[in-house]
Amino acid sequence: MAALYGVLRKLKSRNILQFPYISCCRSLASVTTAHKTPPLLYHANKKISHLIRTGRLSEARALFDSMNQRNTVTWNSMMSGYVHRREIAKARQLFDQIPQRDIVSWNLIISAYFSCRGSRYVEEGRKLFDEMPERDCVSWNTVISGYAKNGRMKEALKLFDAMPDPNVVSSNALITGFLLNGDVDSAVQLFRRIPVRDSASLNALMSGLVRNGELDVAARILHECGEGNDGKGDLVAAYNTLIAGYGQKGMVEEARCLFDEIPDYQGEDGNKSERRFRRNVVSWNSMMMCYVKTGDIVSARELFDRMIERDTCSWNTMISGYVQVSEMKEASKLFMEMPSPDTLSWNSIISGYAQNGDLGLAKDFFLRMPNKNLISWNSVIAGYEKNENYNGAIELFSQMQLEGERPDRHTLSSILSVCGAIADACIVFNEMKLYKDVITWNAMIGGYAFHGLASEALELFKLMQRLKIHPTYITFISVLNACAHAGLVEEGRRQFNSMIKDYGIEPQIEHFASLVDILARQGQLQEAMDVINSMLFKPDKAVWGALLGGCRVHNNVEFAKVAAEALIRLEPESSAPYVLLYNMYANLGQWDDAERVRVLMEKNNVKKQTGYSWVDS
DNA sequence: GTAGGGTTAG
Numbered sequence: 087m088a089a090l091y092g093v094l095r096k097l098k099s100r101n102i103l104q105f106p107y108i109s110c111c112r113s114l115a116s117v118t119t120a121h122k123t124p125p126l127l128y129h130a131n132k133k134i135s136h137l138i139r140t141g142r143l144s145e146a147r148a149l150f151d152s153m154n155q156r157n158t159v160t161w162n163s164m165m166s167g168y169v170h171r172r173e174i175a176k177a178r179q180l181f182d183q184i185p186q187r188d189i190v191s192w193n194l195i196i197s198a199y200f201s202c203r204g205s206r207y208v209e210e211g212r213k214l215f216d217e218m219p220e221r222d223c224v225s226w227n228t229v230i231s232g233y234a235k236n237g238r239m240k241e242a243l244k245l246f247d248a249m250p251d252p253n254v255v256s257s258n259a260l261i262t263g264f265l266l267n268g269d270v271d272s273a274v275q276l277f278r279r280i281p282v283r284d285s286a287s288l289n290a291l292m293s294g295l296v297r298n299g300e301l302d303v304a305a306r307i308l309h310e311c312g313e314g315n316d317g318k319g320d321l322v323a324a325y326n327t328l329i330a331g332y333g334q335k336g337m338v339e340e341a342r343c344l345f346d347e348i349p350d351y352q353g354e355d356g357n358k359s360e361r362r363f364r365r366n367v368v369s370w371n372s373m374m375m376c377y378v379k380t381g382d383i384v385s386a387r388e389l390f391d392r393m394i395e396r397d398t399c400s401w402n403t404m405i406s407g408y409v410q411v412s413e414m415k416e417a418s419k420l421f422m423e424m425p426s427p428d429t430l431s432w433n434s435i436i437s438g439y440a441q442n443g444d445l446g447l448a449k450d451f452f453l454r455m456p457n458k459n460l461i462s463w464n465s466v467i468a469g470y471e472k473n474e475n476y477n478g479a480i481e482l483f484s485q486m487q488l489e490g491e492r493p494d495r496h497t498l499s500s501i502l503s504v505c506g507a508i509a510d511a512c513i514v515f516n517e518m519k520l521y522k523d524v525i526t527w528n529a530m531i532g533g534y535a536f537h538g539l540a541s542e543a544l545e546l547f548k549l550m551q552r553l554k555i556h557p558t559y560i561t562f563i564s565v566l567n568a569c570a571h572a573g574l575v576e577e578g579r580r581q582f583n584s585m586i587k588d589y590g591i592e593p594q595i596e597h598f599a600s601l602v603d604i605l606a607r608q609g610q611l612q613e614a615m616d617v618i619n620s621m622l623f624k625p626d627k628a629v630w631g632a633l634l635g636g637c638r639v640h641n642n643v644e645f646a647k648v649a650a651e652a653l654i655r656l657e658p659e660s661s662a663p664y665v666l667l668y669n670m671y672a673n674l675g676q677w678d679d680a681e682r683v684r685v686l687m688e689k690n691n692v693k694k695q696t697g698y699s700w701v702d703s
Numbered sequence: 704g705t706a707g708g709g710t711t712a713g
Contacts, residue, residue, distance in 0.1 A: 135704065162704040169705085193705040227706035234707095258707040289708030323709045330710060371710045378711095402711045409712090433712040440713095464713040496713050 200232025234263025265294025285320035296331030299658035333376030378407035409438035440469020532564040540572030566600035578604035599628035606636020
């Protein structure tokens with residue numbers, strides 16, 4: 087046994103036969119651990135990992151704390167629970183306490199740091215990687231994919247060149263990274279250079295190409311890889327990705343063609359059936375989703391009825407289809423019929439009732455659901471807002487934060503619109519005596535800011551400060567928004583700094599977006615760009631949108647191009663950035679550039695939405 | 704117990 091283990095170790099260090107090795111090693115490891123580890127400890131470890139896999143982290147921790155004997159596997163399992171939840175401080179605490187760390191302990195903590203956004207974490211992860219006493223290929227792959235996921239391809243490539251045995255996993259990570267940055271050519275080139283590709287290589291390439299709107303390239307490569315390949319089993323996932331990609335763009339016919347290319351065979355055929363090229367659940371789900379996207383609920387249902395094996399996602403897709411066309415009866419019928427509804431199923435039903443004006447049922451389901459998440463709250467709050475039940479929305483908004491759920495931009499946009507009837511909101515606010523906490527203050531300030539009543543928002547903020555009510559990061563989003571609307575550059579900067587210095591609130595991406603907005607609106611575009619470059623966050627839609635908005639007002643094509651390209655990369659299907667850029671070029675008489683934008687839009691199959699004009703903006 | 708890839712909800 088020991089000799090065999092040694093041989094496998096050597097193979098591993100040379101990176102030969104990754105997958106067989108890993109599966110071999112897993113079974114072997116469990117055999118050896120079972121031999122050496124006392125049975126009680128062995129079973130306790132199993133239980134911890136089971137609890138973590140089923141999301142019962144606190145139970146796992148209780149068991150961990152109660153154990154009087156632990157080995158490194160115990161520590162690592164417990165750590166992995168925190169890593170999964172991105173609770174990095176707790177993971178680190180455990181890591182620092184482990185009596186005997188092994189490579190897995192190091193790999194775990196490093197992967198934790200790299201999976202958090204923000205360069206501070208990346209640097210810490212890298213520091214640990216440099217410090218670790220011994221590395222295996224997982225360590226290298228973790229760091230390379232970590233850099234790639236954070237868009238830092240320079241470092242990723244440098245490590246790729248430096249690693250002792252470059253392998254297919256790190257190549258796949260690089261492909262993903264290139265495509266996150268929109269670098270299609272490099273991704274395709276690297277893909278072609280991989281000596282022995284596996285199914286994940288093709289899948290990484292496919293999903294990236296689809297995200298970048300390069301459906302033609304994706305289709306070509308997919309068919310190239312399929313030719314002369316009789317073990318086509320691995321291709322199904324790639325087909326599924328492209329089918330879904332066509333669906334996103336409403337190209338149902340192309341999707342259906344691909345779907346029909348996969349042999350229609352369902353059910354068991356006894357031996358090694360998994361490796362055969364045939365439709366699986368995901369293929370059916372993806373095709374169904376294409377129909378749902380275009381509102382063709384009949385065709386979707388046809389597929390649903392033909393499926394022999396349905397999973398939760400099949401049910402959810404079908405339910406969301408009925409919700410979309412407001413057939414709540416059928417939606418809830420399926421919900422009742424389905425074997426085990428998950429959080430997503432509940433959320434679909436709740437948002438369905440909420441959107442269709444049945445707040446009572448929406449709230450009923452909401453109260454009954456077992457595991458609420460942020461989207462559950464957002465769905466029901468959005469429902470109250472759309473149905474003009476403002477008090478209800480604000481009440482839920484408060485309740486949500488009392489239960490420790492942190493609002494995001496979806497929540498905020500509902501709650502800001504809630505203050506749509508600003509006079510009503512004001513009355514409600516003044517009448518609230520008992521329940522006026524920081525959250526209601528936030529809602530009110532946000533309401534003023536949203537309606538461009540900047541001085542009212544800032545006044546209220548000052549009053550709040552005088553009353554010694556501690557503002558939160560949400561308060562500052564509204565305050566900064568108010569400054570943006572009122573064109574108060576200096577005030578905005580001052581508030582941004584005061585938030586950090588006086589209140590110790592770390593700026594989030596929303597605050598940066600506001601700051602960029604403030605500067606860009608006043609034409610300080612270089613300063614706005616400097617802010618973007620200085621952020622630890624990867625700029626998102628709001629940030630680039632703010633910059634683009636400023637560019638438009640101040641007719642700055644140079645920065646507009648940068649912002650529009652970034653937006654197109656983030657949301658290739660949205661027509662707004664194309665139209666904006668087109669109009670700017672047209673205004674300046676740069677017709678060649680304008681035409682290029684129009685062609686690009688056509689190539690990406692983006693439909694111009696009503697409400698945007700080619701001529702006037 | 705650690706690294707890369709496919710479908711669904713606000």
